[in-house]
Amino acid sequence: MQLEEKKKKEIEFLEKVFRAGSSTVSSISPIADKQKKAVERISELGFPNRKIEDWKYYDFSPILDNFLSLDTCKITQIEKESLKDFLFPECEKNLLVTVNGHFSEKLSNFSFSKEDISILNFNDAEQLKNYQGVNELVEKYFAEGIEDESNFFKACNTALMSNAFLLKVKEGVQLEETLQILHISNEHCFNQTRSLIHLGKNSKINLIVTYVGLAEIPFVNNAVIETVLEEGSELVLDKIQDDTQKGILLYDLKAKLLKNSRFEYSSLNLKANSSRDKISVDIDEEGAHADINGLYILNGERKAHNVITVNHNVENSTSSQLFKGILSDRARAEFNGAINVARDANGTDAEQMNRHLVLSDEAHVDSRPQLNILADDVKCAHGSTIGDLEEDEIFYLLSRGIKKDDALAMLTLSFCDEVIQKVKVESARQHIKNMALENLDTQMHKANIVHNLR
Amino acid sequence: MSEQIIDIKELKADIVDGDQILKGLNLKINAGEIHAIMGPNGSGKSTLSKILSGHPAYEITDGAIDFQGKDLVDMEADERANSGLFMAFQYPLEIAGVNNLEFLRMAYNSKQKYLGLEEADPLDFDDLIEEKLSLLNMKSDFLDRNLNEGFSGGEKKKNEILQMLVLNPKLVVLDEIDSGLDVDALRAVAAGINAYKSEGNAVLMITHYQRLLDYVKPDFVHILSGGKIVKSGDSSLALEVEKEGYDLLAA
Structure with missing residues (x-):
């Protein structure tokens, strides 16, 4: 423009x-x-x-x-x-x-x-x-x-x-x-x-x-x-x-x-x-807990941005963040997640993890996990990974006679599962799995997989 | 003469873009036979199992493998499995979010489909699996868990044997199936192998120690060293190895 x-x-x-x-x-x-x-x-x-x-x-x-x-x-x-x-x-x-x-x-x-x-x-x-x-x-x-x-x-x-x-x-x-x-x-x-x-x-x-x-x-x-x-x-x-x-x-x-x-x-x-x-x-x-999770599945030219701030403003509180993304084609994702621990917030226990599965060379991820800690007595951990599907995992499934497309679909769902399981409503979990497969680029045998994986 | 299951001729193989590991290996296995391959670390034992099952990190550079009249070299890993080859992994992988029972049924149905046979519906399959479970002394809640996720070393190996029993292959390659097992788990695993064994199929055990061979008696024992089979014999050869060590035999 x-x-x-x-x-x-x-x-x-x-x-x-x-x-x-x-x-x-x-x-x-x-x-x-x-x-x-x-x-x-x-x-x-x-x-x-x-x-x-x-x-x-x-x-x-x-x-x-x-x-x-x-x-x-x-x-x-x-x-x-x-x-x-x-x-x-x-x-x-x-x-x-x-x-x-x-x-x-x-x-x-x-x-x-x-x-x-x-x-x-x-x-x-x-x-x-x-x-x-x-x-x-x-x-x-x-x-x-x-x-x-x-x-x-x-x-x-x-x-x-x-x-x-x-x-x-x-x-x-x-x-x-x-x-x-x-x-x-x-x-x-x-x-x-x-x-x-x-x-x-x-x-x-x-x-x-x-x-x-x-x-x-x-x-x-x-x-x-x-x-x-x-x-x-x-x-x-x-x-x-x-x-x-x-x-x-x-x-x-x-x-x-x-x-x-x-x-x-x-x-x-x-x-x-x-x-x-x-x-x-x-x-x-005090004593509050926040459990913040996310999953984004992107193909084509699609984009997802997650800007997350968890502020521990008082003593003795806990939080965890788990965000996972799957990108194919030319998709882009941004994860910008901060844990802020105030000066008096001793006894804070906070963790953050951001994982990406990148299935194409042209997809792009910007992951910026941040810890800003002003208190002394706290336990905080964070991390970020970007990777492809594990070759050994694919091989394990192939060696049991499962076709490559099916194996890729299973492993991709497996990557998502940790977040999907957080959703309380069962039919919503199933809907999310269906959508996950629909979004993925590989030529998968959707109906068969979804049926078999319940 | 009994049916030939596999014939490996002058097999040379290496890690893709890496060193040559197998340097001219010959091995013929007929139906009804149990073979054991023993060898020191680095002799090429694990490479052989990966080459046979079609792991993409390894490549065959020379030689031939005839499996039931088919050329194994040109087949993908899933096709090898569906044709009747099964490898029990030394380190089975943990796959989160994939239900163990559904996985077993998918694998079973992949093979049925490949062979042009009818696929099993969930009820039929439950019956099929119940008897296999009791054979291995496994509880059925095992099936509700995710594939190998959080399993103990023994449970993982039992799960490999369960898969083997369900898929009922022609040839089983057991890669260090005895590693990390306590006596009870070893007995259960051996019971599974002995139950599977028949006149129409064959077993290839790859192992470092003689221990497993007390429970599953091999007809032939081969010593692998430097990427070749350097000595073959009957089960007494395994006892010799236990006593003398590999160095003496390989020399």
């Missing part, structure tokens, strides 16, 4: 966001305040560039090229039948669906007691009025960090969001079932999906969030999730990004962990033209 043309597109982008942002302000005052602040910040910051450390390897041109109208972001009629490939039977009774960023009541379904879990729409002032403590939650935890230049798209989301959710799990409520949150895109637009998830003391919930593209048209999905885990609570959050090959995903997750809470997170990037996951975890009270 010519420099001048790029500048023009950036300005056009900013103007559109500014205009749309100014007209979509919520009627609830603490939310409106943050939205106004976001709009101000967008015009102050301007469009981000690669001089910002977090965006060093990111190519903005697909966003600028594909960013057309904000007006077309509307809810469209979708039959449930067309979603069947993306629904997990285990979550049949607990499903929340958005279409192009708008809540779809028709497609959603809840069996949870409203006493136990409240799902509130930020646009519905009447509904919010009946719940105590909403304003306080919004003031404390909503849209944190939007003033930072690296969070430009989070500011955009805050300014433009039309249907944001507050998902609140009541103190002491422990749910074994999984709630699926399905975000669908099927229009050429800049979608904002947004949720604030609050777990009360000693509560527990399993969530599986899926991003799905139903049409082979370009769109930009700008997703933000903020979550707060109060003392003793436990959140399992599996995110599956299942967009079409033309989707561009910007994803921002911020988690705040309070005393003795536990956060288990897995991110699975299976499709999309490009995805960028920014994950920030703040461990703000």
Whole structure:
């Protein structure tokens, strides 16, 4: 893109966001305040560039090229039948669906007691009025960090969001079932999906969030999730990004962990033209644990960026990160993961591992694991590997009569397995395996392998 | 005269882009026979097993291998396996995320398919495998685990023998199957080999020590040294080796 043309597109982008942002302000005052602040910040910051450390390897041109109208972001009629490939039977009774960023009541379904879990729409002032403590939650935890230049798209989301959710799990409520949150895109637009998830003391919930593209048209999905885990609570959050090959995903997750809470997170990037996951975890009270995992399978010209920060801000907390990527053709991956241990955070135990399987000479990986440790008494480990499939492993399978293509498929799945096993819902694990095989370049006997590997 | 299983003639082989290891090896094995190849470290024992099974890091530079009337040299590793050759690995590999039972069934069905026979469905296969398990004194939860993942040394070797029993090959090459085994595991492994053995197939044991031969009695013992077979005899040759060491015999 010519420099001048790029500048023009950036300005056009900013103007559109500014205009749309100014007209979509919520009627609830603490939310409106943050939205106004976001709009101000967008015009102050301007469009981000690669001089910002977090965006060093990111190519903005697909966003600028594909960013057309904000007006077309509307809810469209979708039959449930067309979603069947993306629904997990285990979550049949607990499903929340958005279409192009708008809540779809028709497609959603809840069996949870409203006493136990409240799902509130930020646009519905009447509904919010009946719940105590909403304003306080919004003031404390909503849209944190939007003033930072690296969070430009989070500011955009805050300014433009039309249907944001507050998902609140009541103190002491422990749910074994999984709630699926399905975000669908099927229009050429800049979608904002947004949720604030609050777990009360000693509560527990399993969530599986899926991003799905139903049409082979370009769109930009700008997703933000903020979550707060109060003392003793436990959140399992599996995110599956299942967009079409033309989707561009910007994803921002911020988690705040309070005393003795536990956060288990897995991110699975299976499709999309490009995805960028920014994950920030703040461990703000003792005894908390964060388990952050990711898998990305890339072929063609596809790209995946993972920018991860785990902040150990207090004493005695633990975290682990495991990210794995498989790249073929001319795919590119960036892993930029930091563990930050504050000066007083003695007793921190943190580990991080990033592994890549690179199946082509033209694929490219930038892996930057980082440890920033200011405390003395800590245990931290990190590592990064980039390799091909092991010749001896292939040979072992061949020597048992298994065909080479099958052997490669088995070993590739085997590489993914460690991350796939973290996903709690069985049918989701199977779906991920199927997608993994579909994405791989080798001529594999998919049906046979998937069948045999269960 | 009994059926010939394999005929290795003047076999020369090296590590790809490396040193020559086998320097003119001759060996003929007929159906119903158990052969043992013994030799000091570096004599070429492991290379022979890898050459026979088709490991890509080794190459044949000269000589011929006739396996059941087929030229083994031109066959890929999977084709060799499906044609009835099985190598039990000295160090079986751990493959995470691949279920042991499903792996066994895939291997079994690959061979069935290759031979134009009917593939086994999961239920039939469960029956087939149950009897093999009891023979090796293995519990069935063994099958639910991932292929060799976290297995002890003994469990890995038993799993090799289980694969052998399921695939029922014509020729078995056992590469140091006795290494790292305690007495109980060694007995179980030997019981598996003896159960497999019949008049229609053959066993080639590659070993450093005489220990295994107390449990599986060879008809022929060969001493491999410097990439060639330097001496052949009956099972008493193994006892001589145990007593005298390799140096004396190779001299």
